[in-house]
Structures are given as C-alpha cells and as structure tokens.
Amino acid sequence: MNQLDTKKKSRRIFLQSGATLLLSVLVPKLSYAAQILAVRVWPAEEYTRVTLEGDVELKATQFLVKDPLRMVVDIDGLELNSTLKEIIAKIQSNDPYIKQVRVGQNRPNVVRLVFDLKEEINPQVFTLKPVGEYKYRLVFDLYPTNPVDPIAALIEKGQWLQEQPLAKSDPKASPPIAQAPTLPTPPTPSQLPSQAQTMPQPKLNPNPEAPLPGSSDLKNAPQLMRMITIALDPGHGGEDPGAVGRGGSYEKDVVLSIAKRLKAKIESQPNMRVFLTRDADFFVPLNVRVEKARKVQADLFMSIHADAFIETSARGSSVFALSDKGASSTAARWLANKENSADLIGGVNIKNHDKQLASVLLDLSTTAQISDSLKLGSAILGEIGGINRLHKGSVEQAGFAVLKAPDIPSVLIETAFISNPEEEAKLTDENYQNQMADAILKGINRYFAKKPPLAKNRLT
Template sequence: MSDPLTPVVRNRRTVLKAGATLLLSVFAPLPAYAAQILAVRVWPADDYTRVTLENDSELKTTHFMVKDPERMVVDIEGLELNPTLKGLVAKIQSNDPYIKQVRVGQNRPNVVRLVFDLKEEIKPQVFTLAPAGAYKHRLIFDLYPVKEVDPIAAMIEEGNWTSGAPQPTAPGLPPQPAQPPIAVQPTPQAQLEALKPDIKAEPRAELREQVKTAEAQVRPPSKGGKADKIERIITIALDPGHGGEDPGASGRNGSREKDIVLSIAKRLKGKLEAIPNIRVMLTRDGDYFVPLGKRVEKARKVQADLFVSIHADAFVQPTARGSSVFALSEKGASSSAARWLADKENEADTIGGVNVRSHDRQLASVLLDLSTTAQINDSLKLGKSVLAEIGGINRLHKGSVEQAGFAVLKAPDIPSILIETAFISNPEEEAKLRDENYQNQMADAIVKGIRTYFARNPPLARNRLT
C-alpha cells in the first residue's frame, strides 16, 4: 500500500529545487560589462597636450612613468579594444610637442593598456569628467612639461614687439602696414627729470616755482619736450574664447565659435603689432582648451596693459543679432541678457574640462575677487571706445557697454573687456563672421578703439622698461 503523503513530499521537493535554482540564477555573477569608447581626441599645444577618451561610463585607471626612454603607461579597467580606441594611434601628430607615439593593446581580459612614448619628461594629470554639455563621460590625460612654458620668454623668442616695420604674425595673414606709435604718459619722476635741463637756464625764482608746481601736481609734458620721447612697450593680452574640448557656440551652417574668434584674434594681433612698441600675447594660439583662471593668470604674468576677450555669442532665437562689449560688474549684471551670457561663458571650465583636484578654487577665488573700482572704470572707458568703432561696421545689440560677472574679466589690475563680435546663431551674422573681410573690419575697429582709449588715457611709463 502506497504512502498517501508521498505525492505531497515529491511536490514539495520539486518546489524547493525550483526555488534553489531561481536563487542561484539571481545571485550568480553576471558577465562583466565592457565600457564602450565613443570618441578619441588629441589637442597638442605648447602649453600642454590633452588626450581625451569619451565613453559611455566612468572608467577606472592606473598609470605610472618609465624612464630611459621616457614613457607613460596607463591601464584602463573594464575596457575591451574597439576600432575607435585603436584609432588613437593615428591621432598623434608628428609635431606634437610631447608625444612621440602611442601604443594600444589588450593587456589582459577587461584591461586595455596605453603606452605613450614621450619626447621629453612630463608631469601628467589623469582625471575623469562627468557628462557635460554634448559630452558623455570623459577620461582626460593632460601632459604638461616639467618646466612650464614662460609666456614672457615665448614672446621674446617670437619677437612680438616691433620697430614699426610691417610683419605677418600668422600663416596666411598679410603683413600689416606700420602705424604711428601710441603716446606714453611719463611717470612723475620722469617728468621732473625732463624739466631739469630747461630749469638750469631759468632765473632762481622761476626755478623754485616750476619745481614746486611739478612736485605738487604733475602736468602732461609740453609738445616737443623731452618727456614726450619716453617710450615703453605696451602689452596687450588677446583672449580668443573657448578652444579644444570647448567649441563654444555653433552656427546653423556648422561654424564654431572657437574657430571664428581665433581667426579674428590673429588678425587683430597682426594689426596691433604694426604699431611701434606694442606686443601682443594670445592666451591660446591654436585649438586647445585654456581654463578661465589660467587666461587671467597668463595676462598678469606678462604684465598686460589691456585684456581683450573675443567671442561670438548665440541665443535660443535665431533672430538675435548685433555686436556687444562687456565689462566686469561688482554689483550684478546690467541686464538679464548680460547675466545669462555671463553664466553661459562661465561654464567654459565645465565644458572644456578642468581637473578639480589640481585646481585651487580658493586661490582662484581670492585672485578673482580682488577686482577694483578703478579697474572697472578703466574697463568701461576702453569698452566705450571699442563699442563706438564696432558700431561703424555692425549693428549694436545694445548702444552702451554692458556689465556682468564674467570670470575671465576679473584680473584685478588690468582693464578688461569682452567683445561679442556678432551672433553666430543668426544665419546672416554667421555668414559675416565667416567672411575674411568682416573679420578684418572687426579687427580694424578694435584697433581704432584701443588707440582712442590710449589717446585719452595714456599708459604710464614704467621705471623699468620691459
């Protein structure tokens, strides 16, 4: 006789086995997911070379340096080789200042190894960036020279000040005609020195009166006086906005702000350097990213007399048009549009990619919060002179200099303006921005504005001419 409980027991065992199988399937290790490299980009420059791997998830890396010859070895976990990553080899240019070549291989399962063969010893920064703008996750390799590029030494090597002879300053740009020099206001000491030879021939009473007047209130030198001959080199920092990982705004026909403004800046540089005793420093002279704070730092290192940042803005409505000039504001933006634009421009570090671990935010904050009322007043004077000239070649978006908290204008001791040359988002103005003739006209207008500013506000002679 069969046991009546047997079917029940069998059914229970069947259920238990099925449950166990289900649990094992749930907790069994899943096959590792390999991240996908979506794009590779290389940005060589004298300042540093940046290599970017854009991917669909955050990557974990380790790296180390090898001597004799100089190499940097990078292991990337959770990655399988794909054609996009293999394409990195062909991205390295022969004129890259720091990378000779790169080798890519599958070091072990789920680990890809990159070997950078270097031209000299470098200080690498390897970091990741969260998705920003049009980019997904990015793995960044910034290769800096052990000895940083000195902007002053670079300017001396390039011979960036002239004796008035026409000279080209960029490939493809014609030489600029020589222009008359900009007058320099002597220091009080220089003016007193200039008076001495003439004072000797004066009667004693007049001599005392003249010296007393000169000491109490320095007067501009008279025409033909020796003080008029005082000269010094004037340094102007030109800042083409965006660059590298940060393309800036884009036009309907594919124009990129970073390309347009670099072209205008190079034309402007050539025209300014045709003026005797003027030298120009570009914060970037190629397609690479420069953080906002670094742009200010470069200008201060060369003791710039002026800082001019060049942009081509965009708006959500393609009908927006016109050129604008902006100065810094301590008390908030002069309009909601100015505030919106400043916020957009200040996002450049997020889009371009700053290594937060090496970026001293506190130091940057101290530097950028030292801006003085005098600097802003001088910036407004400069902006007004430039705006008046730009109005002769293009419609103005607003007839006065606007103000907002642009990070790139916060050098505490340099009159600084930001010029929006036109709206790249407007198809008609995009066509203008692409036109060489318009770029030259814009550069000419800025030069005239700068000359007008210096005519009304002559730069002081320095005790040590540089």
C-alpha cells in the same frame, strides 16, 4: 517516479529558480565592459591633452618609465574596440610631447596604452562627469616638467619686441593716436667722466646760461618708447567648442581667427605688442587666462567671443565689462553664467584648480579698473557700431570670471551672434573678420588717446 518524488523535484526546481532570480537582482553584473565612444587629442606647446570619452566612468592607473621615456596607462573594465584604436592615427608627428602611442589588450578587462614621449613630462590624469553633450571623460594632460615662461617663449619666437628708440618725428606730421610717455636712456659708462677727467677740478663756468658739462649727452641721448602690451583672449578652445552655428561653425575657431588678424594689425603700430592667451586649438581655464595676462604685465585684456542664443533672430555685437554689483541686465547675467561654465565643458582638473582665485581677484578689483574697462568698452563699441548692428548701444556689465584681473582694464567682446545664420556667414568671412579687427584697433587707439598708459616700474 511516484507523485511524492515528482512534488519534491518540482519544489527543488522552483527553489533553484528563485535563488537564481534573487542573485540576479542583488548581485550586479561584473562582466560589463565600458565602451569608448570617442578619442580626441589636443596638441599644443603648453601641454597636450588626450581625452577618452566612455559610456561609464573609466578608472586608470599610470606610471612613467625612462630609457626610453614613456608613460604607461592601464584602464580597468575595458575591452579594446575600433574607436579606441583610432588614437594611434590621431597622434601627429608635430605633437610637442608624444612620439607615438601603442594600445592593446593587456589582460581581460584591462586595456594598456603606452605613450612614447619626446621629453620628460608631468602628467595629470583625472575624470570628468557628464556635462553638455559629453558623457564620462578620462583626461590625460601632459605638461612639460619645465614650463616655458610666456615672455621667454615670445622672445624666442621673435614676437616680443623690447622698448624701441623713439624716432625723431616730422614737425609737420601729426602725432600717433596712442602716443605713450617716453623715458630717457641712462648714459653709458663711456659717457660718464672718468676719475682722471675730474682731476683737477674744473673752473667755474663764468656764463651761468651755458650748458653744464655732459648735459648735451643726456639731451641728445635716444629716448625709449613705452611699449603697450595688449592681451588678446580668444574664447573657448580644445574640448570646449563654444557656441555652434547652424552652418556648423565653431565659436572657438572664428574668434581665434579674428584674434590672429587683430594681433597682426596691433603689431603694425609702432608702440604696441600682443600676447595671445591661446594661439591654437587647446583649452585654457578661465583663471589661467587672467594669470597669463598679469604675467606679461598687460595694459589691456580683451576676451573675444561670438554670441549665441536660443532664438536665431538674435543679432548684433556687444561689449561687456566686469561688475561687482550685479549684472546690468538679465541677458548680461545669463551670458556671464554661460561663459563662466566654460571650465566645466573644457574640463578642469579640480584637484589642481585654485577655487579661491576667482573670489580673491574679485575682491581686489578696484573701482578704477572697472571704470577704465567701461571707457575702453565704450570706445570699442563706438567703432564696432560702424561695421555691424549693435545688440545694445552701451557697455553692459556682469560677473565674468575672465574679466577679474584687478589691475588690467578688461572687456569681453561679442563680435556677432553665431547662432544667427546671417551673422554666422559674416563671422566666417575674411573681410568681416578684418573689419572687426580694424574696428577694435581703432577703439584701442581712441581709448589711449584719452588715457595714455602710465610708465611701468620696470621695462620688459
């Protein structure tokens, strides 16, 4: 090979190398497969959520099949790995909507999930951008096609008592603290005079002081005791753990335990019943918590939390109410912003989320509602101060989204700082949880002693 041929060959190799380098820069690699980092399943009666967390955004298509019922999901750009296979074991037998799940490599770069279903569902599939400690999330929310009404569900469980006959009280006994107004029971058809009884016309009663016919029936008829409905809202849940203590305690678990203890104590009262916005470990959007309380015509709404701060020395219990004029302190504003970000952490389907609801509810919130909330908060704060140090001795205010029910006195209770090791130990202690529940109940009774509930338009 002469010198000219050698130069031509070198030039050709150089051009080929340059072209290869240019293509590698301009054309992205198409063979990269996304990695599944975690799989989580959150079963609940309201809906089951399945979350796949990956290092890049995942794209999926899904369709429903009948006979038997199943949902088929194809995820593009994905290779089956051991983490994704964990989903099989995470479907429990008590899941209300999923029997089992099968997973496999359907074709190159496409993984197929097949969910065998227990009943017809209305699936919602959406993606979430990285937030907090989460990377990209692909979320499957499996809702029943016929959602159960919250009151109907509680009645079915035997947890929703109707208005109760008012027992004859002992004149020597003191009245209950939260004595509610009573309503007379209308007479039954058998108690009303029949047409035959009204003919002929009775003679006029010569004694004007004598009772009118039938009046004794009304006087002796049993009276109904107005049931007070209290909505308890354990904060966070599901994908949103809330604050995490140094010892590994999750806020969502602590506040659910306190709420359940408080529920049992409230229901021991003769004229009170309770509705929980969540009774298990699942995520509930902030606006849905408010909607639930309004659907059951709650007389009070109390959101229960366990505070956290960057400094572990922060300690004490607090109570907050809504403000339509700005936060009462920098700390209150900071906390409201943190609590209002729960939807981002928990994961809301933006397409179906009513963005206008929060602002509408704020506009409807009345001065009276906020005033009653402050009175309720003050009564509760006074009782909590007997079992734990108070972070601040008065009820604070800020724009908490979860307190924006326009017609329900609403407070947010920070039971203690879970970020403080000493208070974290308290929050996970059954005795302290019971003490906190007792204190809140005493605060409720103090509030109603000064402001008895008004009669409702209809009995529930």
